[in-house]
Amino acid sequence: MGATRVIETLVLSLLLLLSGSSATQRKKTRAAPRMPCKQMVFYFHDILYNGENAKNATSAIVGAPAWGNRTILAGQNHFGNVVVFDDPITLDNNLLSIPVGRAQGFYLYDRKDYFTAWLGFSFFFNSTQHRGSITFAGADPLNKTRDISVIGGTGDFFMARGIATLMTDAVEGDVYFRLQ
Amino acid sequence: MGATRVIETLVLSLLLLLSGSSATQRKKTRAAPRMPCKQMVFYFHDILYNGENAKNATSAIVGAPAWGNRTILAGQNHFGNVVVFDDPITLDNNLLSIPVGRAQGFYLYDRKDYFTAWLGFSFFFNSTQHRGSITFAGADPLNKTRDISVIGGTGDFFMARGIATLMTDAVEGDVYFRLQ
Amino acid sequence: MGATRVIETLVLSLLLLLSGSSATQRKKTRAAPRMPCKQMVFYFHDILYNGENAKNATSAIVGAPAWGNRTILAGQNHFGNVVVFDDPITLDNNLLSIPVGRAQGFYLYDRKDYFTAWLGFSFFFNSTQHRGSITFAGADPLNKTRDISVIGGTGDFFMARGIATLMTDAVEGDVYFRLQ
Numbered sequence: 001m002g003a004t005r006v007i008e009t010l011v012l013s014l015l016l017l018l019s020g021s022s023a024t025q026r027k028k029t030r031a032a033p034r035m036p037c038k039q040m041v042f043y044f045h046d047i048l049y050n051g052e053n054a055k056n057a058t059s060a061i062v063g064a065p066a067w068g069n070r071t072i073l074a075g076q077n078h079f080g081n082v083v084v085f086d087d088p089i090t091l092d093n094n095l096l097s098i099p100v101g102r103a104q105g106f107y108l109y110d111r112k113d114y115f116t117a118w119l120g121f122s123f124f125f126n127s128t129q130h131r132g133s134i135t136f137a138g139a140d141p142l143n144k145t146r147d148i149s150v151i152g153g154t155g156d157f158f159m160a161r162g163i164a165t166l167m168t169d170a171v172e173g174d175v176y177f178r179l180q
Numbered sequence: 181m182g183a184t185r186v187i188e189t190l191v192l193s194l195l196l197l198l199s200g201s202s203a204t205q206r207k208k209t210r211a212a213p214r215m216p217c218k219q220m221v222f223y224f225h226d227i228l229y230n231g232e233n234a235k236n237a238t239s240a241i242v243g244a245p246a247w248g249n250r251t252i253l254a255g256q257n258h259f260g261n262v263v264v265f266d267d268p269i270t271l272d273n274n275l276l277s278i279p280v281g282r283a284q285g286f287y288l289y290d291r292k293d294y295f296t297a298w299l300g301f302s303f304f305f306n307s308t309q310h311r312g313s314i315t316f317a318g319a320d321p322l323n324k325t326r327d328i329s330v331i332g333g334t335g336d337f338f339m340a341r342g343i344a345t346l347m348t349d350a351v352e353g354d355v356y357f358r359l360q
Numbered sequence: 361m362g363a364t365r366v367i368e369t370l371v372l373s374l375l376l377l378l379s380g381s382s383a384t385q386r387k388k389t390r391a392a393p394r395m396p397c398k399q400m401v402f403y404f405h406d407i408l409y410n411g412e413n414a415k416n417a418t419s420a421i422v423g424a425p426a427w428g429n430r431t432i433l434a435g436q437n438h439f440g441n442v443v444v445f446d447d448p449i450t451l452d453n454n455l456l457s458i459p460v461g462r463a464q465g466f467y468l469y470d471r472k473d474y475f476t477a478w479l480g481f482s483f484f485f486n487s488t489q490h491r492g493s494i495t496f497a498g499a500d501p502l503n504k505t506r507d508i509s510v511i512g513g514t515g516d517f518f519m520a521r522g523i524a525t526l527m528t529d530a531v532e533g534d535v536y537f538r539l540q
Contacts, residue, residue: 150512
């Protein structure tokens, strides 16, 4: 989640197992197994507050180690920085597309010798297509592609389990990169 | 998770699926299905530290964006505030009832244009009735009722899965509201 | 997670249920049940940044209540302190053994009248033996042994569920203790 960059776009490709282990569904599942898996792809866009972009920023540094502050990501690969975000989710890689939901939660940088992050966040949908939330958590080694776990869901995604793959889509100058 | 309010009571109504997907239980489950679901209702009470109520406070602001501080919730709908809490859990909506456990963890405000929160916390029980913990995580849109996911459990709640519904019970002046 | 101590070693003993509730595995499981459980023991070592040990520190205080700072854990049993860590994982209790992975994430102290913590972290493995991550979350009452939940996994630990038991191994002076 970009060093001096302030805008980034991430692609989240989602493999969901819906209600697969619900006891109330088990009998029915056995008789006529439903397709429990659902593959979805979403883009979300992160613009980090840098002291000047209060209007556009979708995330802000809220925790920093003793050697850091809250407008510039800290040295040592941002170790210790905690960022809260509320990013629009779109169906393509265009920041200006109409959002279908919000990605809300936090990430923190947790390695001194190179970038790694730990994320806890939810996709929150309130549209005609999807209603409910999917919650994710896990380590993000910031490799080209990296997997995080689906740890819960509500609404349409009640009892969801599965995995999400995050990818960097592209980088535009110092202030924009997307993930695919 | 009240703006200028410092005390609030929340109702958490819990639908638990206990050990439903435990492999060691599966055989037994098939032969004679146990009732895997458990419905419980708890109240918990949050008193936010405001610089003056150190004695009574059950929560404190520990992270804030660059434009905030740690005794007053920040502007822009508290975006970026991180709050750690240790709230007593009671079986009714009376703050002074004997606690049956503690609700411990954190929440953070993650939206600039209206209130939404993201929570990670556990109910920790150490009484004759319940022993163990239930861990929750997820987005809280701060609607009238909102669902968060059960992501794990220990002790009596080993391998718990399910869903919890949070509700605002009532508001008393500027310093007290309950959730139902 | 030691008061004035800056180095500690924890033992995490892990009981994993791998892919046990995966729908795609269920048929096969019924015909010829695989051993779904895996028991593992790991040690991890935490050296908290105290303002002077920047080189060796594996964790740093990144959030503190209004009455605290980021180089000394706060009064009132560190209530409100948030610590980000990146600890080496070893197979024995020797801090200097070759790490088999990293324990990365955060913990926060969430009780004023005695020590309790809430953890969210992942074990991240990238060795010949294990590849992938296991993610944990839950309350840590800081008893002699305490259980936290496995909330997800990736790679070799895809869809993992289970429980982890944390134990204090030993204390060496004021600056070192291990957990077993």
